Amino acid sequence: MKKQSFAKGAILLAVCSIAAKLLGAVYRIALTSALGAEGIGYYQLVFPFFALALAVSSNAIPVTLSRQISAELSAGREGAVKSIVRSALKYAFIAGSAGVILTVVLSRLMAGAQSQAGVYICYIAIAPAIIFVAVANVFKGWFLGHSNTAPAGISQIIEVIVKLATGLLIVKAMSARGVIYAVAGGLTAVSISEFVSLVAVYIWYLSAGRSERFVPLIKSEQKFINSLAPITLSGLIFPLIAFIDSIMVVNLLAAGGRSDAVSQYGILTGPVASLINMPIVLAMSVSAAIVPAVASAMSGYDVVSIKHKTAGTIKMCLAVAMPFFIGATVMSKAIVGALYPTLSDAHKDLTAALMSLMAVNIVVLSLLEVLDAILQGLGRLKQVLVNIAVGGAVKIIAELIFVPVFGIAASGISTIAFYLIALALNGAYYNKLVGKNAKLFKSISKIVLAGAIMSLAVLPGAFINNEAYALLYAIGAGGTAYVAMLLILRIFDEKEIMTLPMGGAFSRLLVKAGYFKENGNYDNGGGVGMR
Numbered sequence: 410m411k412k413q414s415f416a417k418g419a420i421l422l423a424v425c426s427i428a429a430k431l432l433g434a435v436y437r438i439a440l441t442s443a444l445g446a447e448g449i450g451y452y453q454l455v456f457p458f459f460a461l462a463l464a465v466s467s468n469a470i471p472v473t474l475s476r477q478i479s480a481e482l483s484a485g486r487e488g489a490v491k492s493i494v495r496s497a498l499k500y501a502f503i504a505g506s507a508g509v510i511l512t513v514v515l516s517r518l519m520a521g522a523q524s525q526a527g528v529y530i531c532y533i534a535i536a537p538a539i540i541f542v543a544v545a546n547v548f549k550g551w552f553l554g555h556s557n558t559a560p561a562g563i564s565q566i567i568e569v570i571v572k573l574a575t576g577l578l579i580v581k582a583m584s585a586r587g588v589i590y591a592v593a594g595g596l597t598a599v600s601i602s603e604f605v606s607l608v609a610v611y612i613w614y615l616s617a618g619r620s621e622r623f624v625p626l627i628k629s630e631q632k633f634i635n636s637l638a639p640i641t642l643s644g645l646i647f648p649l650i651a652f653i654d655s656i657m658v659v660n661l662l663a664a665g666g667r668s669d670a671v672s673q674y675g676i677l678t679g680p681v682a683s684l685i686n687m688p689i690v691l692a693m694s695v696s697a698a699i700v701p702a703v704a705s706a707m708s709g710y711d712v713v714s715i716k717h718k719t720a721g722t723i724k725m726c727l728a729v730a731m732p733f734f735i736g737a738t739v740m741s742k743a744i745v746g747a748l749y750p751t752l753s754d755a756h757k758d759l760t761a762a763l764m765s766l767m768a769v770n771i772v773v774l775s776l777l778e779v780l781d782a783i784l785q786g787l788g789r790l791k792q793v794l795v796n797i798a799v800g801g802a803v804k805i806i807a808e809l810i811f812v813p814v815f816g817i818a819a820s821g822i823s824t825i826a827f828y829l830i831a832l833a834l835n836g837a838y839y840n841k842l843v844g845k846n847a848k849l850f851k852s853i854s855k856i857v858l859a860g861a862i863m864s865l866a867v868l869p870g871a872f873i874n875n876e877a878y879a880l881l882y883a884i885g886a887g888g889t890a891y892v893a894m895l896l897i898l899r900i901f902d903e904k905e906i907m908t909l910p911m912g913g914a915f916s917r918l919l920v921k922a923g924y925f926k927e928n929g930n931y932d933n934g935g936g937v938g939m940r
Contacts, residue, residue, distance in 0.1 A: 425562025450675025467543035469640035478554025488627030505540030541603035572602035665813035688733035737768035800831035859894035866890035
């Protein structure tokens, strides 16, 4: 089987992930229009438990399997790969089946804990997806172990396309029976899409792994379960916090006298979270790319290289996140009006207000993702988990105190506090490991200044009544002002600009204009372009 280079594989997986996330966002927007605020609230109540079930049963399988298979192939033990895959399939089938059974058995208990008894059918609708994901992850892990990221990436796109194609049809067909049945229809589409994704990746595996099937079986010395456990535990914190939230927030809102608690929860975790998370996908792609670079520098104890590479990545991540933060803060009403026209005026106002409030998480969570990846690359996974756990504990305590009094906005502010605390702790630990970087802080201040100038350029768009014209103005005026300020303040050097899309052509244009000649020594903030 032909191997990809690491760089090409990482790029392909990142592009597929971004495409899948964008298609998923389109689906969520259409689903919100079809289900309404209450319906999307029921939909969002089910997903935290589903995500937790996946975290326990199967999320660690691809990483664990890919590492073990890669190690066996490097040692020339192809027969041992068969042994590992068999162990993984047994685990996936048992864990996936247990996840399905527990979800069905606990469905009424979970719905009761959320004070929404009818939602139990929604848990049953999504339950089969747990075993489909578990088994599919074994085949994805096999491909990743053979340095082929295409099936893992493309299967994500297949899954979203099937969900988009079937979900809205089933929701429409079930709507006549009531909103909860319509939601159950949408969640049935999740199970269908995961099954189709499993079939696709399995057929691909049958074709690609044909030669390996004739290799004599060798018992692997690698212990699949032993390697799986720590990765599984490390991936539990975020789903566990979201799961606790799904039980707490609706009950706390109801305790505070809010009759539309489900709708408010749905707006915060559905439309608002979907829009905020879209640009964060770019940061996640950057973070995925930085881990091997940091790990490589770490193996050679090259502290200077680590400092330069990580600083450049942080700077690039902030520069990408900043304009989305400004746009979401200033233009929230126009964005919500354009994307969610079927929401009631009251729900539009609430969505826009929460979006303006939560927009800061575009910057905070983007930086948190990158710092998490950097610290993991430096072998500091335990500290990352502790920092996230501390932030999560503060979030839960704050919600218990403030949500009954101040409503859904308190849940949003608690989430911001969660990410800010984790980011601050990660940042302090990063500085402790690599030392303070004055150039990086100078670059960050310049990016913040560029964002402030952009906000002034965008602000008139908030007073344009036509939503389409308002957004066009904001994108044109804000984008022009932001890029101009990045160039005027000389935040990036030539090498860094060349890493951007169309960066080669843009860099050549700036060279012809004499931009870099004037700059002489680049103030790259300790970035990846440093010699």
